[in-house]
Amino acid sequence: MRLTLGPRGLRARIVLAFAVGALLVSAVLVTTTFVLARSYLLDQRETAVTRQALADATVLASRLSTAGSEVGDEIVELVPSGGADVVVSSDGSWYSSRLDVGAQDVPRDLQELVGSGTAGTARIATPTGPHLVVGVPVPAADVQFYEIAPLVELQAALRTLTAVLGAGALTATVAGALFGGWASRRVVQPLEQVAGAATRIAGGELEIRLPPTEDPDLLAIVASFNSMVDALASRIERDARFVGDVSHELRSPLTSLVTSVEVLGARREELSDRGRQALTLVEGELGRFRRMLDDLLELAQVDGVPLSASAEPVRVATLVREVLLRRGLPPDLLLAAPDVDTAVRGDKTRLERAVTNLLDNADRHAGGVTGIQVERQEDAVLVHVDDAGPGVPRAERERVFERFVRGPGAARRSLPGAGLGLAIVEETAIGHGGAAWVADGPAGGARFTLSLPRAAP
Amino acid sequence: MGSSEGLRRTLRSSVPLLCDRVTVAAAAVGRADRDGSMTSVSPRLLLVEDDDHIRTPLRWALEDEGYTVAEAASGEDACRQVTADAPDLMLVDLMLGAMDGFAVIREVRREHDLPIVVVSARADTHDIVAALEAGADDYVTKPFQVKEVTARLRALRRRTGNAGGSERPVELVLDSSSSSPLVLRPERGTVHRGEEQLPLTLTEFRLLCELAVSAGRVLSRSVLLERVWEHGFFGDERLVDVHIRRLRTKVERDPSAPSLVVTVRGLGYRLDPQ
Numbered sequence: 234m235r236l237t238l239g240p241r242g243l244r245a246r247i248v249l250a251f252a253v254g255a256l257l258v259s260a261v262l263v264t265t266t267f268v269l270a271r272s273y274l275l276d277q278r279e280t281a282v283t284r285q286a287l288a289d290a291t292v293l294a295s296r297l298s299t300a301g302s303e304v305g306d307e308i309v310e311l312v313p314s315g316g317a318d319v320v321v322s323s324d325g326s327w328y329s330s331r332l333d334v335g336a337q338d339v340p341r342d343l344q345e346l347v348g349s350g351t352a353g354t355a356r357i358a359t360p361t362g363p364h365l366v367v368g369v370p371v372p373a374a375d376v377q378f379y380e381i382a383p384l385v386e387l388q389a390a391l392r393t394l395t396a397v398l399g400a401g402a403l404t405a406t407v408a409g410a411l412f413g414g415w416a417s418r419r420v421v422q423p424l425e426q427v428a429g430a431a432t433r434i435a436g437g438e439l440e441i442r443l444p445p446t447e448d449p450d451l452l453a454i455v456a457s458f459n460s461m462v463d464a465l466a467s468r469i470e471r472d473a474r475f476v477g478d479v480s481h482e483l484r485s486p487l488t489s490l491v492t493s494v495e496v497l498g499a500r501r502e503e504l505s506d507r508g509r510q511a512l513t514l515v516e517g518e519l520g521r522f523r524r525m526l527d528d529l530l531e532l533a534q535v536d537g538v539p540l541s542a543s544a545e546p547v548r549v550a551t552l553v554r555e556v557l558l559r560r561g562l563p564p565d566l567l568l569a570a571p572d573v574d575t576a577v578r579g580d581k582t583r584l585e586r587a588v589t590n591l592l593d594n595a596d597r598h599a600g601g602v603t604g605i606q607v608e609r610q611e612d613a614v615l616v617h618v619d620d621a622g623p624g625v626p627r628a629e630r631e632r633v634f635e636r637f638v639r640g641p642g643a644a645r646r647s648l649p650g651a652g653l654g655l656a657i658v659e660e661t662a663i664g665h666g667g668a669a670w671v672a673d674g675p676a677g678g679a680r681f682t683l684s685l686p687r688a689a690p
Numbered sequence: 691m692g693s694s695e696g697l698r699r700t701l702r703s704s705v706p707l708l709c710d711r712v713t714v715a716a717a718a719v720g721r722a723d724r725d726g727s728m729t730s731v732s733p734r735l736l737l738v739e740d741d742d743h744i745r746t747p748l749r750w751a752l753e754d755e756g757y758t759v760a761e762a763a764s765g766e767d768a769c770r771q772v773t774a775d776a777p778d779l780m781l782v783d784l785m786l787g788a789m790d791g792f793a794v795i796r797e798v799r800r801e802h803d804l805p806i807v808v809v810s811a812r813a814d815t816h817d818i819v820a821a822l823e824a825g826a827d828d829y830v831t832k833p834f835q836v837k838e839v840t841a842r843l844r845a846l847r848r849r850t851g852n853a854g855g856s857e858r859p860v861e862l863v864l865d866s867s868s869s870s871p872l873v874l875r876p877e878r879g880t881v882h883r884g885e886e887q888l889p890l891t892l893t894e895f896r897l898l899c900e901l902a903v904s905a906g907r908v909l910s911r912s913v914l915l916e917r918v919w920e921h922g923f924f925g926d927e928r929l930v931d932v933h934i935r936r937l938r939t940k941v942e943r944d945p946s947a948p949s950l951v952v953t954v955r956g957l958g959y960r961l962d963p964q
Contacts, residue, residue: 484811484832485741491833492747499754523833546956 243424247417248410255409259402267398271391278387279354279365282317286367286380287352289313293321297374304328304376317382323375339379343368347377356384363388423451427458439466476533483526487519494519528653531586532636532660546688547584549575549614550607556588562602570607575614577685579665584685587661587669588616590654591681595620599678609687613667616683619674630671634659658683733847734758736777738768738794739809740786748781751836757843765789769797772804779843780806782826784817792824799825803891805846807839822932827893828919829926845920846893862902864941865950865964872941872950872964874902881941893918894937897930901951901961910958934959 289311296307304321305328311319319330320339327336336344338357346353347368355366362385369378426443433441442462443455497504497512504512550570557564577584595602599622608615625633632638637652655669658681662669667685674680735757739745742763749759760777762768765786771777780798784791795806808821808829818829828842865872870884876899881888890898900917901909909917915925918933934953938945952960 485744487833489741489743489747492744492751492836495836496747496750496754499751526833 244417244421248413251413252410256406259405263398263402282365282382283367286369290369290371290378294371294373317380320379322377544578546576547579547581568604568606571609576688577614578688583661587658590658591618612687613684618681621678624679625671732756732758733778735779736760737781738762739783755840765794768794772798783809795824795826807842867964888940897933905961905963908954908957908960
């Protein structure tokens with residue numbers, strides 16, 4: 234059953250368990266020690282007082298046996314040690330060694346017990362502290378002798394003992410908590426190592442392994458973790474190799490096709506009408522096939538290769554101008570761009586691909602781009618691509634960036650594309666630490682935005 | 691000081707020659723010899739490709755573009771033909787049989803300076819850099835269009851000194867600090883260290899010319915890509931880096947500590963006449 238109360242963290246729970254354990258053990262020890270010590274000390278004191286009382290009673294009895302001696306006089310002569318007082322009952326009259334001590338200090342049970350001829354003890358509480366009363370019958374003089382000894386010293390000793398034991402228990406509890414903390418660190422440390430390694434592996438460092446250990450308790454987890462990473466790494470490698478192999482296998486026949494169709498294209502005039510139509514169709518489909526293959530490989534690459542290898546400073550505004558130039562679009566489509574500081578760190582070719590794909594997307598679904606703006610923000614550079622199309626409905630705005638999703642208005646025939654363009658845009662943005670999204674354009678239509686973190690100046 | 695004055699003067703006169711790029715229609719690409727004379731013979735290209743489903747249509751398409759094409763289906767055959775026929779250009783697939791494309795390029799580069807374009811199935815691998823290191827001048831990735839290939843080949847065949855006009859020989863002294871000075875003669879297409887002619891490939895030579903024309907100024911990688919390979923802004927800058935490396939092994943006195951062609955971090959390269 235899971236503990237629902239108390240702290241949630243494993244370490245906190247271990248610390249708490251150790252502290253509570255130490256507290257319980259020390260409490261039992263302290264209590265036992267206290268009880269034993271107290272009863273031993275009391276016994277000792279009782280024995281001592283009883284012995285004193287018997288001695289005093291004997292002295293009193295021998296004095297009273299001398300003719301003419303009075304109880305009241307003889308009591309005063311007795312000087313018991315340890316500040317004890319003496320009370321004597323003789324024929325119903327009470328005599329005491331001090332004025333503030335008397336019959337009222339001797340419990341009735343003890344009076345009856347001693348009256349019946351048996352010695353006994355009792356403990357009483359007085360305003361000056363607890364006292365021990367020892368009663369001894371003295372049949373020779375026909376008196377009952379009581380000695381009232383204070384227990385204050387004993388009480389002080391017990392109080393000191395309590396304080397020492399309490400401090401000991403507290404120390405044990407704190408030590409338990411500290412030990413618990415140390416032990417929990419020992420327990421959690423391998424877990425933290427595993428977590429750290431897992432984080433780095435997720436970040437792409439597939440060569441990370443846990444260091445070998447001699448601890449038999451950790452052996453299993455280290456071994457299985459490392460073999461899991463081995464399996465993962467070899468799987469990723471296999472996937473990457475598969476993409477490479479497929480690309481090579483597809484590219485060779487495609488090269489053959491493209492080249493042959495080019496040869497045919499150069500002889501277009503020699504073909505019949507129908508032959509020319511078929512050639513046009515083949516040319517178009519081949520182009521589409523080629524783009525799809527490129528897109529797929531691009532996506533596989535964006536997925537697989539960490540960016541750091543190819544990162545360089547890229548000026549976004551310059552990049553957009555070059556893309557426009559390359560596509561034969563008028564450069565004044567770039568409506569606004571800051572002159573300086575549009576540099577981001579990244580792969581120029583991939584960023585070009587992303588911007589190109591946004592332009593392609595506008596061509597396919599919205600009749601072309603109406604304007605591009607490069608905006609510089611505090612820590613990002615944004616590229617807005619506006620079109621005058623129908624826009625993207627709110628519900629579709631996440632979905633358009635998924636793979637193989639084509640716009641609703643896209644009739645397959647007239648709008649070639651594998652539905653990978655925007656997926657590549659998004660993957661590229663994420664790969665660069667940025668983002669891509671679509672919103673309503675300022676003049677209707679859609680505004681696709683590519684956001685990239687600014688390079689440190 | 692005197693030599694750098696002289697350099698500047700001769701540079702100025704050579705600028706129009708070096709920068710003059712005539713766009714030659716594909717079918718009319720003339721064969722130009724090293725000394726700059728033009729003939730009307732179509733360029734002879736050796737096509738090295740083991741897959742005949744690619745080789746045959748590619749040959750047709752290249753012939754349509756005005757090239758005289760010889761085929762080689764294996765690396766060994768390619769080396770034989772280069773020695774026997776001395777073609778003007780080579781198009782080499784990297785995936786061949788026993789002797790692969792890298793070995794072919796290395797073998798050919800021992801004796802020949804002709805432009806070599808590599809055909810690769812993938813642009814993202816280290817294959818490209820390895821092929822460039824072996825001595826290739828440029829590359830295309832499958833599937834390509836023949837127009838892309840011919841554009842690359844045309845760019846690589848452009849000469850620096852054959853564009854008519856001034857016939858005056860121009861000498862650029864790049865390094866006069868030692869007893870055997872390094873002398874570039876753009877019009878003759880030669881580089882000498884003292885009496886010895888250095889074995890630069892055409893592309894290395896053109897790269898050196900571009901750097902020499904702008905001596906003392908930094909040229910960015912994209913500018914060099916544009917001027918030497920005629921690639922645009924999005925060209926592969928590895929081309930420049932690898933060729934600079936190869937150039938240095940030939941013209942620098944100590945290639946591990948270059949002083950003539952220096953790297954300007956984050957900007958590009960600069961030639962400092964010594």
